Amino acid sequence: MSREIRCPNCGQETLLLREPVYEGFAKVGEQRKCSGCGQIFATEDDVPYVSRKTTAVFTAKDRSAAVKVFEAHEADRLCRYCVHYTVNPFRQWCGLHRKEVEATDTCSRFERMPEPESEAEAETPPAKPLF
Ligand SMILES: [Zn+2]
Numbered sequence: 001m002s003r004e005i006r007c008p009n010c011g012q013e014t015l016l017l018r019e020p021v022y023e024g025f026a027k028v029g030e031q032r033k034c035s036g037c038g039q040i041f042a043t044e045d046d047v048p049y050v051s052r053k054t055t056a057v058f059t060a061k062d063r064s065a066a067v068k069v070f071e072a073h074e075a076d077r078l079c080r081y082c083v084h085y086t087v088n089p090f091r092q093w094c095g096l097h098r099k100e101v102e103a104t105d106t107c108s109r110f111e112r113m114p115e116p117e118s119e120a121e122a123e124t125p126p127a128k129p130l131f
Helices: 060-075
Strands: 004-006 013-023 026-034 085-087 092-094
Touching: none
Parallel strands: none
Antiparallel strands: 004 013, 013 026, 085 092
8 A cells, every 4th residue: 555645734745654552562553644744644544645546556567476476375285295195006095085186186174294304393293183
């Protein structure tokens, strides 16, 4: 979101400052104010944002990056990396769903196969299903 505002108090195009509001040591909220004159805007609706075309902020480049992240995430859940996946010369098998799968399938019950010699095992041992 754009931080540019046109402040009704000082009449300048300035930036919106967001400052944490503390009660004792606890952060209780956020205060919005003009970086030019310190005018405080009580709510988000009061902030006089300078309107810009939002498409300029969110470019095609950003979009494709987002898609790549999504794909990487999907690839992360491939059956071939799952602890329940077994493969032999005749079939690829999901031990959890007890059905044939493809190595490139994805699954909502995916559990990453622990890597040999991985220290990740010590932190988060994969939860074994109780059945
Ligand atoms: Zn101002």
